[in-house]
Amino acid sequence: MKVLASYNIKGGVGKTAAAVNLAHLAAGGGQRVLLWDLDPQGAASYLLRIRPRVKGGGKALIKGTRPVDDAIKGTDFDRLDLLPSDFTYRNLDLVLDAAAKPARRIARLLAPLAAEYDLIVLDCPPGISLLSENVLRAAGTVLVPLIPTTLSVRTLDQLTEFIAGLPAPRPDVLAFFSMTDRRKRLHREITEKLPAQRSDVAVAVIPALSLIERMSTERAPVSAFAPRSAAARYYQALWTEVAERLG
Amino acid sequence: MVHAFSQELVLDGSTRPDPGDLLSALPPPLTWAPAARPRTVGRAWLDTFDWRLYRAGLTLELRTAAGRAELMLTCPDGARITAPAGRGRWPRLAGSLPPGELRERLGPVAGHRALIQVARGASTVREVRVLNDDHKTVAWLAIDQISVNQPEQADVPARLAVRAVRGYQTEAEQAVAALTGATTRRAPPVLAAVLAPAGQRPGCYSSKVDVRLTAGMPATTAVATVLLRLLDTFDANLDGTIRATDTEFLHDLRVSVRRTRSALKLAGDMLPPGLADRFQPEFKWLGDLTTPTRDMDVYLLGFDTMSAGLVAAAPEELLPFRGYLTRRRAAARRRLLRGLRSERLAALRQEWRAALTALTSSPRAGRARGAAAAAPAIGEFAAARIARAHRKVLKRGEAITPESPPERLHDLRKRCKELRYLLEFFASLHEPAPHQRVLRQLKGLQDCLGDLQDTQIQQHEIREAAAQMMKQPDTPATALLAMGEVAAGVAARERAARADFASRFADFAAAGTQRRVRALTGAAA
Ligand SMILES: Nc1ncnc2c1ncn2[C@@H]1O[C@H](COP(=O)(O)OP(=O)(O)OP(=O)(O)O)[C@@H](O)[C@H]1O
Numbered sequence: 020m021k022v023l024a025s026y027n028i029k030g031g032v033g034k035t036a037a038a039v040n041l042a043h044l045a046a047g048g049g050q051r052v053l054l055w056d057l058d059p060q061g062a063a064s065y066l067l068r069i070r071p072r073v074k075g076g077g078k079a080l081i082k083g084t085r086p087v088d089d090a091i092k093g094t095d096f097d098r099l100d101l102l103p104s105d106f107t108y109r110n111l112d113l114v115l116d117a118a119a120k121p122a123r124r125i126a127r128l129l130a131p132l133a134a135e136y137d138l139i140v141l142d143c144p145p146g147i148s149l150l151s152e153n154v155l156r157a158a159g160t161v162l163v164p165l166i167p168t169t170l171s172v173r174t175l176d177q178l179t180e181f182i183a184g185l186p187a188p189r190p191d192v193l194a195f196f197s198m199t200d201r202r203k204r205l206h207r208e209i210t211e212k213l214p215a216q217r218s219d220v221a222v223a224v225i226p227a228l229s230l231i232e233r234m235s236t237e238r239a240p241v242s243a244f245a246p247r248s249a250a251a252r253y254y255q256a257l258w259t260e261v262a263e264r265l266g
Numbered sequence: 267m268v269h270a271f272s273q274e275l276v277l278d279g280s281t282r283p284d285p286g287d288l289l290s291a292l293p294p295p296l297t298w299a300p301a302a303r304p305r306t307v308g309r310a311w312l313d314t315f316d317w318r319l320y321r322a323g324l325t326l327e328l329r330t331a332a333g334r335a336e337l338m339l340t341c342p343d344g345a346r347i348t349a350p351a352g353r354g355r356w357p358r359l360a361g362s363l364p365p366g367e368l369r370e371r372l373g374p375v376a377g378h379r380a381l382i383q384v385a386r387g388a389s390t391v392r393e394v395r396v397l398n399d400d401h402k403t404v405a406w407l408a409i410d411q412i413s414v415n416q417p418e419q420a421d422v423p424a425r426l427a428v429r430a431v432r433g434y435q436t437e438a439e440q441a442v443a444a445l446t447g448a449t450t451r452r453a454p455p456v457l458a459a460v461l462a463p464a465g466q467r468p469g470c471y472s473s474k475v476d477v478r479l480t481a482g483m484p485a486t487t488a489v490a491t492v493l494l495r496l497l498d499t500f501d502a503n504l505d506g507t508i509r510a511t512d513t514e515f516l517h518d519l520r521v522s523v524r525r526t527r528s529a530l531k532l533a534g535d536m537l538p539p540g541l542a543d544r545f546q547p548e549f550k551w552l553g554d555l556t557t558p559t560r561d562m563d564v565y566l567l568g569f570d571t572m573s574a575g576l577v578a579a580a581p582e583e584l585l586p587f588r589g590y591l592t593r594r595r596a597a598a599r600r601r602l603l604r605g606l607r608s609e610r611l612a613a614l615r616q617e618w619r620a621a622l623t624a625l626t627s628s629p630r631a632g633r634a635r636g637a638a639a640a641a642p643a644i645g646e647f648a649a650a651r652i653a654r655a656h657r658k659v660l661k662r663g664e665a666i667t668p669e670s671p672p673e674r675l676h677d678l679r680k681r682c683k684e685l686r687y688l689l690e691f692f693a694s695l696h697e698p699a700p701h702q703r704v705l706r707q708l709k710g711l712q713d714c715l716g717d718l719q720d721t722q723i724q725q726h727e728i729r730e731a732a733a734q735m736m737k738q739p740d741t742p743a744t745a746l747l748a749m750g751e752v753a754a755g756v757a758a759r760e761r762a763a764r765a766d767f768a769s770r771f772a773d774f775a776a777a778g779t780q781r782r783v784r785a786l787t788g789a790a791a
């Protein structure tokens with residue numbers, strides 16, 4: 020079982036869009052996939068038409084007093100399941116902190132799912148918190164959407180440094196450029212230069228496309244409602260690269 | 267992925283239901299939407315002629331869609347194994363399937379028996395999503411219309427399968443409740459449903475003499491009933507024997523002949539005068555006709571085990587011997603086919619059936635011809651004959667010493683067989699448990715005697731084969747050496763069987779078994 024986290028300290032960069040689309044593509048390719056919506060905003064749950072509510076309460080789930088199994092919901096797609104968001108996740112750090120080995124809590128909860136799933140995708144809220152530390156320690160690979168700016172390299176370096184400071188085993192980092200715009204010279208320069216220079220930056224990019232925005236009205240992954248679109252092809256290319264990284 | 271809830275229903279009276287009608291009773295806010303275009307899949311169900319898969323709780327299906335054929339095996343726990351069907355026409359032996367888990371699971375169950383298509387047809391499946399107020403799929407409804415081509419053309423009642431999406435069991439149950447408002451009932455297994463229009467059911471063939479007799483039945487009627495059942499078994503196996511679908515058709519066919527001959531010998535006096543005498547030579551002819559092919563079959567079926575057991579010779583050194591056996595078998599089969607297609611057999615089957623049917627359909631018919639006037643009830647008759655056969659086995663067995671010549675053991679083997687057949691013919695008159703115990707003990711003895719007989723025949727045949735092969739200039743010496751080693755192995759098995767005899771017989775002759783036989787036969791023993 021591989022664990023892929025979609026994470027960035029920054030908000031609104033395309034973490035959820037990537038998590039939902041890549042999870043759908045992985046399931047379409049035959050893997051058994053569980054997407055865990057860890058964001059109290061519940062964007063991933065919304066996109067999959069599932070109510071942001073954990074059966075028996077999110078707190079009990081994190082504490083381990085309720086089995087994870089009971090809270091899992093099937094999506095409309097073969098092999099893709101969702102662990103929905105819950106409003107109690109607003110105080111997730113408090114719940115985590117109360118547990119034994121607080122930084123390993125999520126990893127512990129995922130372990131028993133190995134028999135049932137080939138891939139777990141974690142969709143995380145932005146920010147640095149006990150939850151993000153948990154996610155970084157549970158994931159084998161961290162997928163980092165970056166908006167192409169002069170500062171994006173710095174954001175990535177900061178994250179890499181933070182991960183280096185964590186105890187082993189540490190996740191592999193793979194960044195990709197999100198919401199790129201080919202009409203902007205800066206975007207073109209950065210998205211062409213960086214992947215050539217750094218192995219932790221994906222060649223595949225996800226341009227800013229209105230079809231991707233439409234996910235929130237269609238309430239489905241782009242590869243489900245527009246499988247032949249350019250947007251679907253971009254996500255497919257990204258998934259191919261990520262899948263290679265996952266091994 | 268894990269569907270905690272799923273339920274299959276059939277729709278009475280309707281073979282082509284409309285989803286809108288079916289789901290008109292869905293409680294709000296549930297709604298429905300078609301999921302995809304209807305798909306049509308070619309389906310065939312496979313089993314051995316004697317339903318070994320069905321009896322083992324397995325269902326094997328061949329599904330063909332878009333030119334691709336896939337086998338799907340459903341295990342008793344519901345687990346499914348799929349595999350590409352590979353090339354080859356049906357019937358096929360499990361061993362000829364592409365290697366993999368499915369073949370591994372099937373092989374030991376099917377054994378030497380070929381997989382044949384027991385039913386064929388096509389399914390048109392329409393899938394419908396049941397949606398909640400978020401337009402989220404909470405359950406799937408599959409409407410499966412099966413049209414059957416074989417064994418008989420028919421449309422079977424539509425099958426409805428409701429499957430809950432994980433985490434939405436309540437909604438799925440509501441959908442089922444809405445459906446059960448229509449005239450539905452729990453779906454029978456699909457194979458049973460597709461066989462039903464032809465009046466068949468899975469497991470309907472067995473080589474057992476499963477007739478139901480009652481103790482008070484006139485012996486003439488009962489004996490004729492047993493014989494008629496044996497004739498049915500013969501007829502059922504004739505086509506498969508002629509086509510050589512697998513080797514076991516001939517085996518079952520031969521057993522029915524042997525049983526018939528024993529029944530004529532041991533109970534023929536209950537038939538109208540002259541009837542048994544008239545048919546006995548015919549059945550002897552039939553038995554003799556089938557022996558050479560079966561002997562070669564047995565050899566060839568055991569060939570791999572035999573060559574794997576070689577110590578000195580290499581397995582491939584036996585290939586000339588195999589070639590010899592294969593040619594012999596081909597020649598034997600040609601003679602067999604001539605006999606099976608002959609006028610003589612056609613007449614035998616027809617006249618025999620007519621005679622037996624007359625006796626079973628009206629008990630008086632037998633009496634009118636004079637035999638049954640004095641005939642006892644079958645309970646009494648069976649008890650006396652079983653007791654007599656039992657006494658014979660005991661007497662002959664006790665007389666056997668380590669010095670006895672093989673003919674004595676051969677004779678005892680025949681007496682055991684007679685007892686065995688009598689027990690099988692009249693099984694329905696006995697308590698099942700003690701009957702089974704007696705049969706088991708007898709079988710132990712028979713296996714030992716059968717081994718003795720087989721090993722003697724085989725040694726004779728190896729010598730015969732060697733002599734024949736010597737006459738051919740191209741037979742390598744290594745082949746004869748390897749055959750010598752096989753002969754030595756067979757001789758060792760013969761000695762082992764002989765050494766085993768005393769204890770097997772002692773088991774059978776033990777007081778416990780005797781008591782049980784006496785209980786089966788009442789006072790007669
Ligand atoms: N490539 C894209 N092109 C156009 N719109 C996009 C693209 N990616 C994401 N969006 C839109 O941008 C918004 C934010 O995207 P998303 O929710 O995926 O980001 P996020 O990083 O998960 O945000 P948050 O930090 O709030 O969780 C959404 O409305 C989404 O539809």
Ligand SMILES: [Mg+2]
Pocket residue numbers: 034035036058062142143144
């Ligand atoms: Mg998000």
